[in-house]
Amino acid sequence: MHEYRTHTCGALRAADAGSTARLSGWVNVKRDHGGLLFIDLRDHFGITQCVIPNGSAVFDLAEATRVESVITVTGTVVARDAATVNPRLPTGEIELRVEDFVLQSAADVLPIQVAGDAQFPEDLRLRYRFLDLRREKLHRNIMLRANVVTWLRREMTARGFTEFTTPILTASSPEGARDFLVPSRLHPGQFYALPQAPQQFKQLLMVAGFDRYFQIAPCFRDEASRADRAPGEFYQLDFEMSFVDQEEVFATIEPVLGGLFKEFSGGKTVSDWPFPRIAYDDALLTYGSDKPDLRNPLKIADVTDAFRDSGFGLFAKIVAGGGVVRAIPAPGAGGNPRSFFDKLNDWARTEGAGGLGYIIFEADGAKGPIAKNLEPARAEAIRTAVGAQPGDAVFFAAGPRDTAAKFAGSVRTKLGNDLGLISNDSFKFCWIVDFPMFEMDEDTKQIAFSHNPFSMPQGGLEALNTRDPLTIKAFQYDIVVNGVELCSGAIRNHKPEIMLRAFEIAGYGPEIVEAQFGGMLNAFRYGAPPHGGAAPGIDRMVMLLADEPNLREVITFPLNQQGQDLMMGAPAPVDATRLRELSLALAPRKPN
Numbered sequence: 001m002h003e004y005r006t007h008t009c010g011a012l013r014a015a016d017a018g019s020t021a022r023l024s025g026w027v028n029v030k031r032d033h034g035g036l037l038f039i040d041l042r043d044h045f046g047i048t049q050c051v052i053p054n055g056s057a058v059f060d061l062a063e064a065t066r067v068e069s070v071i072t073v074t075g076t077v078v079a080r081d082a083a084t085v086n087p088r089l090p091t092g093e094i095e096l097r098v099e100d101f102v103l104q105s106a107a108d109v110l111p112i113q114v115a116g117d118a119q120f121p122e123d124l125r126l127r128y129r130f131l132d133l134r135r136e137k138l139h140r141n142i143m144l145r146a147n148v149v150t151w152l153r154r155e156m157t158a159r160g161f162t163e164f165t166t167p168i169l170t171a172s173s174p175e176g177a178r179d180f181l182v183p184s185r186l187h188p189g190q191f192y193a194l195p196q197a198p199q200q201f202k203q204l205l206m207v208a209g210f211d212r213y214f215q216i217a218p219c220f221r222d223e224a225s226r227a228d229r230a231p232g233e234f235y236q237l238d239f240e241m242s243f244v245d246q247e248e249v250f251a252t253i254e255p256v257l258g259g260l261f262k263e264f265s266g267g268k269t270v271s272d273w274p275f276p277r278i279a280y281d282d283a284l285l286t287y288g289s290d291k292p293d294l295r296n297p298l299k300i301a302d303v304t305d306a307f308r309d310s311g312f313g314l315f316a317k318i319v320a321g322g323g324v325v326r327a328i329p330a331p332g333a334g335g336n337p338r339s340f341f342d343k344l345n346d347w348a349r350t351e352g353a354g355g356l357g358y359i360i361f362e363a364d365g366a367k368g369p370i371a372k373n374l375e376p377a378r379a380e381a382i383r384t385a386v387g388a389q390p391g392d393a394v395f396f397a398a399g400p401r402d403t404a405a406k407f408a409g410s411v412r413t414k415l416g417n418d419l420g421l422i423s424n425d426s427f428k429f430c431w432i433v434d435f436p437m438f439e440m441d442e443d444t445k446q447i448a449f450s451h452n453p454f455s456m457p458q459g460g461l462e463a464l465n466t467r468d469p470l471t472i473k474a475f476q477y478d479i480v481v482n483g484v485e486l487c488s489g490a491i492r493n494h495k496p497e498i499m500l501r502a503f504e505i506a507g508y509g510p511e512i513v514e515a516q517f518g519g520m521l522n523a524f525r526y527g528a529p530p531h532g533g534a535a536p537g538i539d540r541m542v543m544l545l546a547d548e549p550n551l552r553e554v555i556t557f558p559l560n561q562q563g564q565d566l567m568m569g570a571p572a573p574v575d576a577t578r579l580r581e582l583s584l585a586l587a588p589r590k591p592n
Contacts, residue, residue, distance in 0.1 A: 010046020014093040017079040049095040058101035068107040074100040127566040161214040166201035178222035188583035194220035202240040206531040214239040231563040240533035275429040288409020293483030294428035296416035301385040326408035329386040333393040334360040363390040435476040438469040455490035489534025
């Protein structure tokens, strides 16, 4: 017989009754029922109930053993009586009558409980993550993640992609976030950077003639934490393809992502592909966001003209000043009490708005504070624009175009939730396309890249040379599911002259481009294929599939919100000898 186990703790069934088995695992729960001691023994595969009668030679040792100690037990598999069968466990038809008990490793008093659903502070969970990972829900999440990665690897390989690894130590480049820098011991005063993404390397693989690349790629960004963004390190399904246009990229990856969610959705419905394509400008107008949650049926309408020179002075003044007015329908909300509208008004103020105006449409016309000062024909134009019916309400966001769009999107989400319009039984995908190539930086008042600087502008070099940069669209796209951006991607710019001109418009001279992106720019001078790709986030996909609100619930050893590893004690100071080896001296940080 094997020294530690003949079966796992999830393997024994009624057919094994009468046989001898040996199990090893952790003591999940102990229950003393007078003459019998019950131990639920847990390993990676499941739980088996073990029974030790009082008077057994091993009873005292078992009784003294703390939960989460590791033990090995040997005994006879016994079928349970019908009244004691546990239908919640795959092993619930049997129990192990223990005859031999070996304590492999004793557990101290636990700082957090493993069994049960008790909640603990996050800092305690992260400090004792090895215990936290034993808990059923988190253990299940991590296994889901592993299975998702395995599935993706298989699917990408089946579609003709080859998995490559790319360097972890590379050069710093301005890609939108701060780099993690690594000092060089052999080259004093010089630094490597951890890659924010394998962007340049995967494009260079296309230049090198590898037709389809993918990688479960680690990415490192020194940025603040939030619920859907882990600080420090995250992983993505990075892929790139040669000789493709935008639609070919979509057609290739849609079955992978859609198929993944169908495989692991747990019965939720998933969008069929091809997924809807929504232009960036249309997304901002209709949904108030470039990450629209299509489970929410509400659509925003532009009603600026309905208030132009109207009797409702506040909105008329905003429109006269160049602002816009957006209308957000609220089906059936007109029958709510006044307190419903007052609470929304208070919520709007917490969002930085002056309030939240509304109109209620009834069978005999428009009602409410705005309607009192608005001509009936204008109110009817608003009703038509949003398709409102008697009993519906319509709310308004007014102001500068971008501000109104963003607030209208927040109102849409708030109403969708408050009115119970957003179901949790589906995954709805869409592509956001036709992103602007450039945008105006509000702080510097300079033109900057709005998305990915390596993207191909629509219209190519001619557009860059002849058009207002702020009107140029790019072959850039995001894929969004349930209001969460899974990834950004693009058809890449593979021509040096276009790359140099695009960076010139964004304020980077050729010497800067040569210095920071010289490797890729030089490669383009020796024949580069048209190519494109994207990089859906592994962490975000698993977070959605596990129905978790935070990425840390699907990552084995995450950092906390301050970017610290509480379990391993990182970051940590290093001694002066190490600093001298790296030719480093610590300078005090200047106060803000």
